[in-house]
Amino acid sequence: MLSSHIMLTILGVIFGLAVSAGTFAFLLVIGVVPRMxxxxxxxxxAIFYENAIILGGTIGNLLSVFPDIRIWLxxxxxxxxxxxxGIFVGCIAVALAEILNTFPIMYRRANLKMGLSFVMTCMAFGKACGAFFYFWNQMGEG
Structure with missing residues (x-):
């Protein structure tokens, strides 16, 4: 019994480190921190940004593994x-889209020469309104 708990603990730590290494490697490859x-x-x-990302990932991990933790605020x-x-996910999405050259290809195919910042702002505003509508109507509560 004790040996299985020890083995599960060791495997959990190893797999957790592997997943976090992959996540931070992904952030490094798409260049979120240098772009910000x-x-x-x-x-x-720059060190503050990196520490904030690591702290946020660690706290998010703890809250997802231990859902009974109460937050007093x-x-x-x-x-x-x-x-x-939301800002973090937006930054990742835009950085990934830029890495894949999504926006330049979309703009070229739509023959957009002017107003690119307006298009980006409208897309961000639409995403924010959609997320607000989703959570306001409690659509995720099955």
Whole structure:
């Protein structure tokens, strides 16, 4: 009995490290952190970005593995978390799309020469409205 618990603990740690290494390697390959640092002109805070991503991943892991953990700030913290998670996922999606050259191909096929920033803003606004509608109507509660 004890040996099976020890074996499961060891395997859980190994597989968790493998998944986190893959996740952070993916973030490194698509260049999320360097792009954020470059766009915001905050090169002196690059370590802060990296630490925030690692801390967010660790806390998210703990909350997903131990769902009984209670957070004392409730709704205000949930709002901040949702905003930060949405920004992070948006940054990953845009970085991945840029790596795959999705936007230049789409713009060239649609013959768009002007207003590219407006198109990007409309896509982001539409995504935010769709997410708000989804959560407001509690569509994820099966």
């Amino acid at each position: 640092v470059g766009k915001s002109n905050t090169a002196s805070h 409730g709704s205000p913290l949930l709002i901040v978390y949702g905003l930060c998670a």
